[in-house]
């Protein structure tokens with residue numbers, strides 16, 4: 001194996017990193033989930049890195065990297081609007097270095113504030129990431145600070161690999177670990193350690209279908225640049241894998257699968273609803289792959305890395321509404337109703353009688369396409385499940401009201 005030396009080197013660094021970061025990072029829980037085991041059809045454990053300091057695993061790599069350079073540089077610079085920003089800011093504060101985090105001008109205010117909260121100076125520059133990175137490079141040069149790459153650095157990769165030591169400490173045997181891939185630092189670290197200490201473990205990578213850069217690069221045999229589409233897993237949006245991470249992934253990873261936006265949203269919803277756990281999109285793709293049959297879970301013990309929980313609050317209600325609709329707990333129906341007194345109240349009684357709880361009603365008399373002397377009524381209601389929604393529609397039909405479902409559950 002040509003990369004054997006590289007992989008062993010990363011594993012050795014990860015062992016050292018594990019001793020160093022212990023004091024400053026949490027050992028996060030690894031828990032068996034009966035609900036997700038049932039949904040995946042095998043034994044599923046979740047590794048809760050969303051409960052890590054700063055809300056994501058990124059702090060592991062940042063701590064180790066900053067520790068290693070702390071005596072050479074007075075400060076550090078990073079270009080990131082995501083978890084790397086907070087990880088580097090946190091690590092710099094721990095080791096007493098200055099931190100400058102360069103974020104794109106469009107960075108959400110919540111991320112800016114969180115990063116400032118760890119004592120970093122935040123500079124807003126650039127609309128696309130390449131511009132932001134250029135500014136970060138310039139600041140690093142002007143001030144003599146170290147630029148900390150988010151993934152393509154052996155110490156960052158080794159720091160992320162410390163997760164694997166915790167997995168081995170907590171569980172004597174497991175068959176596969178399912179890991180989100182952005183630039184590939186997380187999976188490269190975990191894979192280097194596991195391939196060194198437990199070589200028969202399968203490492204499976206997961207990317208959003210909107211950004212399959214590693215999958216495309218493996219097909220091409222070299223790191224290739226893609227144009228990502230919008231995804232809720234924003235932490236995984238990288239145009240091209242690093243050369244270092246690509247080398248490690250090519251040698252260690254058993255397979256890469258992709259997940260759709262709906263599947264990611266569903267996994268976030270289920271983690272909230274069943275697990276009472278908040279994951280961000282990037283953090284939920286591993287579970288999405290297991291419960292949507294992208295990764296074979298039968299007769300196997302799988303670990304899904306829930307890599308982060310820093311989701312923008314404005315996304316959560318949309319995910320909840322989508323999830324409720326999908327599960328038949330929220331429905332929107334429409335029908336043409338004779339425009340006469342008492343009709344609406346009859347309809348609402350039929351719905352309420354079957355435990356439908358009305359959230360909203362729209363009543364339209366103006367649309368010229370309406371049948372004569374009718375109004376279009378659209379009703380949104382909470383329902384106890386898909387069966388009840390069907391029952392409500394057929395009860396309305398038998399009373400002479402022709403309603404149809406506007407929002408399909410699945």
Ligand SMILES: Cc1ncc(COP(=O)(O)O)c(C=O)c1O
Nearest residue numbers: 182183184185186235282307308
């Ligand atoms: C929550 C979360 N998960 C996964 C990743 C992917 O990590 P990597 O870029 O090391 O592949 C990121 C990257 O920012 C992230 O923030």
